[in-house]
Amino acid sequence: MESDREHSGRILAVGGGKGGVGKSFIISSLGMSLARKGRVVMIDGDLGGANLHNFLGVSPPKTALADFFERKTPLAELIVASGIENLGLIGGMIGTTGAENIKHAQKKKLFNHILRLEADYILIDLGAGAHFNTIDTVLLADDKIIVVTPEINSIENMYNFLRNLFFRRLGGALGVHGYRELAISVWKERQELGIRNFKQLIDHLKDISPELHRLIDRELAGFKINLVLNQAKGHRDIMIGNSVKSVCRKFFGIDTLYSGYVEYDESVSHSINRGVPYMNTFAASRCARCIEKLADNLMAGRQVRIS
Numbered sequence: 001m002e003s004d005r006e007h008s009g010r011i012l013a014v015g016g017g018k019g020g021v022g023k024s025f026i027i028s029s030l031g032m033s034l035a036r037k038g039r040v041v042m043i044d045g046d047l048g049g050a051n052l053h054n055f056l057g058v059s060p061p062k063t064a065l066a067d068f069f070e071r072k073t074p075l076a077e078l079i080v081a082s083g084i085e086n087l088g089l090i091g092g093m094i095g096t097t098g099a100e101n102i103k104h105a106q107k108k109k110l111f112n113h114i115l116r117l118e119a120d121y122i123l124i125d126l127g128a129g130a131h132f133n134t135i136d137t138v139l140l141a142d143d144k145i146i147v148v149t150p151e152i153n154s155i156e157n158m159y160n161f162l163r164n165l166f167f168r169r170l171g172g173a174l175g176v177h178g179y180r181e182l183a184i185s186v187w188k189e190r191q192e193l194g195i196r197n198f199k200q201l202i203d204h205l206k207d208i209s210p211e212l213h214r215l216i217d218r219e220l221a222g223f224k225i226n227l228v229l230n231q232a233k234g235h236r237d238i239m240i241g242n243s244v245k246s247v248c249r250k251f252f253g254i255d256t257l258y259s260g261y262v263e264y265d266e267s268v269s270h271s272i273n274r275g276v277p278y279m280n281t282f283a284a285s286r287c288a289r290c291i292e293k294l295a296d297n298l299m300a301g302r303q304v305r306i307s
């Protein structure tokens with residue numbers, strides 16, 4: 001897929017298993033922040049539940065992704081003004097079709113068009129759930145942002161999403177190198193083999209051959225996940241990001257980047273309901289400053305520093 005890449009823009013996609021954690025709020029706010037640095041195109045990839053326009057304070061675009069799939073309109077022609085300088089929006093599909101209804105060929109074509117968009121930053125909002133079309137879009141991105149709130153349901157959902165993400169990525173790489181059947185048979189026999197989590201599966205596969213060991217190490221080393229903790233109401237909530245990071249290391253054997261936390265602010269829902277973009281109206285708020293810090297951390301590959 002990298003070889004199809006013609007633009008020089010950076011792709012950021014936001015996923016996470018659970019609905020309502022703040023994916024759309026965070027990606028739209030990041031978009032507004034990044035639009036001060038370069039040209040941003042935001043894609044509402046929440047198929048079936050598109051609502052990104054509400055966060056930007058505009059009406060649903062008249063043309064949208066549905067036209068790409070149903071009328072074959074080139075993606076670049078679907079960009080509409082958002083009212084925010086330097087920020088274009090490609091609308092999603094409201095109540096028509098979900099991620100599960102996009103066929104492989106359509107997805108490939110969409111990804112090719114995304115990779116050819118002329119922008120400095122391409123931001124993709126995705127719906128809840130871990131459908132493989134959603135997973136593949138996150139895998140396409142340079143910055144794979146996973147949003148979680150300090151709630152156990154959201155955290156459990158996130159682990160499930162990450163597991164699916166890792167399996168898909170590793171499964172693809174193992175398949176290319178002829179190890180797909182082997183990995184499937186190890187997974188089927190996991191109970192007999194005493195494999196209880198993703199890390200133990202990886203360790204088992206690595207022990208099979210030095211070649212497999214190298215392949216897995218290479219895949220996992222290039223696999224960066226950016227974790228964002230949203231709706232934090234205090235220091236204890238902020239620390240949850242660190243715990244999640246430790247759990248990922250222990251059970252997945254993978255270092256995630258704790259890229260930022262965003263404080264809870266009642267004004268977020270007020271601004272959405274009033275149709276005013278939060279980042280403009282509440283630019284000086286603590287929550288907006290968290291978003292600015294998050295944008296800086298993401299761009300620099302930095303993490304939250306807390307004690």
Ligand SMILES: Nc1ncnc2c1ncn2[C@@H]1O[C@H](COP(=O)(O)OP(=O)(O)OP(=O)(O)O)[C@@H](O)[C@H]1O
Nearest residue numbers: 019020021022023024025128231263264265268269
């Ligand atoms: N930092 C925050 N402080 C206060 N409220 C927030 C914050 N982030 C999000 N919200 C609230 O949570 C609601 C859900 O946010 P959002 O729509 O961004 O979630 P989502 O993850 O995109 O949901 P879905 O999976 O349904 O698309 C928002 O309408 C807003 O009211």
Ligand SMILES: [Mg+2]
Nearest residue numbers: 023024046126
């Ligand atoms: Mg959303």
